[in-house]
Amino acid sequence: MKNRVRELREKRDWSQGNLAEKLDVSRQTVNAIETGKYDPSLPLAFKIAKLFGQRIEALFEYEEEK
C-alpha cells in the first residue's frame, strides 16, 4: 500500500518521534508505515488521517500485488 504519511509529516516539520508521540505508537512503527513495510490497522489509519485532517483514501492508496 502506498501512503503520503512522510510527505504530510515533513510538510508540518514534524520528526518521526513527534508523529509517534501524537499517535501514541513507537517511532519504529511510524518508520515502518512511511517506508511501506507495515500497513497500519484501520483504527490507526483513521487516527493518522484525522491527525492530518485528510480523508483516509487521500492518505493511503491500495496497490495490487504483482
Next chain:
Amino acid sequence: MVRISRQSHQRRVMVAMTIYVIVFLWVWPLARAADTLWLKAAYALAPVPPLLYAIWLLARRVLSADELEQRTHLIGIGVAAAVVSVFGIVSGFLAAAHVFPPEWAAEALVWIFPLLMLCYGGAQLYAARRYGGGVCDEGGMPVAIRFLYAATLCACIAAYFYFRKGDRDASATMLGMAGGMAVFAGGFAVWRWLRGRSMRE
C-alpha cells in the same frame, strides 16, 4: 495502558534475572539437604518469584506496546513456543526410552525458560528488523552492553562452580557461555561503531 520505556523495562528485567541467578545458586541447592518436605519445597521454589516477576514485566510490556510491536512480540513468542515444544518432546522421548538418565530430563526442564526467553528475544529482534527497526531503538540499552552483562553473570556463575563447588565441568560450560556472549558483545560493539562512523561520513 501507559507505554513503558524500553530502558526501564530492560533495567527491571536485569534486576529480576540477577536475583533469580543469586537465588538459584545460593538458595536452591539447600533443597537437597533440607529435612522436611515443606522446607525442601520452599527452597526448591525459591527461584520462581523473580521469574514470575520477569514474566509479569514482559506481559506488561506487550500489553502497553503498539500494534506493530505486538505483532513482533507475537512472532517472537510463536517461534519460541515452537522451539521449546520440539526441545521438550525430543527430551521427553529420549528420557522415556532411557537413552539418558531421568535426572537429565529434570535438568532439561530447568533450561526450558532460558531457552524460551532466548528464542523469543532472537525471533522478536529478527521480526522487528524486518519492519525496519533496529536493535537499539527507542533509547534501549545497547545490545553490546546487554551481552556484556550476561557474560559477566555467566563468568560469576562459572567462578562460583569452580571455587565453591569444585565442579570443573559446570564451570567450563558457564565459562564457555560467558566467552560466547563476550564475543557477541564485542561483535555488536564493533558493528555499532562502524555504523556510527559510516553515518557520520
